[in-house]
Amino acid sequence: MSDKTTCAVVGGGPAGLFLGLMLARAGIDVTVLEKHADFLRDFRGDTVHPITMRLLDELGLFERFDELPHSKVETGQFDVGGRLVTLVDFRRLRQPHPYVAMVPQWDLLDLIADAAKAEPTFTLRMQTEVTGLLRDGSRVTGVRYTGPDGPGELRSDLVVGCDGRTSAVRRDAALPIDEFPVPFDVCWFRLPHDRDGQYSLIPRTRPGRALIMIPREGYFQIAYLIPKGSYAQLCERGLDAFHRELAEMIPEASPDTITSWDDVKVLDVRLDRLRRWHTEGVLCIGDAAHAMSPVGGVGINLAIADAVAAASILAQPLRNGQLTNKHLEAVRRRRIVPTVVTQTVQRVLHRRVLDSVLQGGVVQPPAALLKLVDRLPQVTAVPAYIVGVGVLPQHAPGFARR
CATH class of the missing domain: 3.30.70 (Alpha-Beta Plaits)
Structure with a gap:
């Protein structure tokens, strides 16, 4: 079996489904391939951050999201001698939804998938595992997969790997990678x-x-x-x-x-980053491009922001049939600074906090920090911004808004 699409998105996680939805709203023929039969995975995170809820507003989906059963986290507190000290305060953010919503990620993914299915150019193939890339010389021209009806091929102008830290796309594309120790x-x-x-x-x-x-x-x-x-x-x-x-x-x-x-x-927790996110005909985003530590629960922020950037940059050249490597490199350029900054913060927290705890130490916030928070509680907005909004946040492109 062999067929054709404009953009083949590998992986039905947050990056893949948000990208698929936005490209479909641009009128681009897009197919998302997800190897599982559903989105039910216990090890998915449940945090939906303020910046993601703002994006849902822009996509016209927040009201539907808000109807999902959820709880709200407004602060991050540390127990200091029996006294709870607020170190992170999302309520101080100038965002339409200044809190972290606790929603099982499979509910969010179902919502995005349902919205995307309403677009005539969107296709979601479940139980379809990508096993390799198709090539014409040095150019990637699609994917091989195994689905409910057996093996097949899907030809495409672009393959986007959104298949996580064990990405088959980045492995087959042989993209160079830097790995960082995780304790x-x-x-x-x-x-x-x-x-x-x-x-x-x-x-x-x-x-x-x-x-x-x-x-x-x-x-x-x-x-x-x-x-x-x-x-x-x-x-x-x-x-x-x-x-x-x-x-x-x-x-x-x-x-x-x-x-x-x-x-x-x-x-097996990994922290890594591709040196180059693309080769001709293929691009990796989200954890496939930069596996994040679970510290701070910010991986979903980075993945969805990658998807927004990719949709914004790639929609027109995909629609016009004029996609080049310059467009693919532009996605990495837009997203590399927040990726490096976030991973650097995570590496510092690994060394200074978690490594010490796991080696038997006891970690308490520095006394100077506690005094600062007592005197200037507004500083708790800084870590809230880093976690809840992130560096260089992305807005939905105009063609995707409703």
């Missing part, structure tokens, strides 16, 4: 809760341990940070020791419901 992996698991708990951007920590607790309907989704490569040692200590650790850190939950290590999924 931790993440164990993901569910715990039923006995009483409500509050999400916080600031992890709960104990010497040698850290976790982030995401409240969902009827359970908590837990991101449990462990030293890099230490999962085998965690298992050797046994489930009883694991239960005791969790009970100490999460008194709201019932850790005994973890009856096997099969209930725990381990994610």
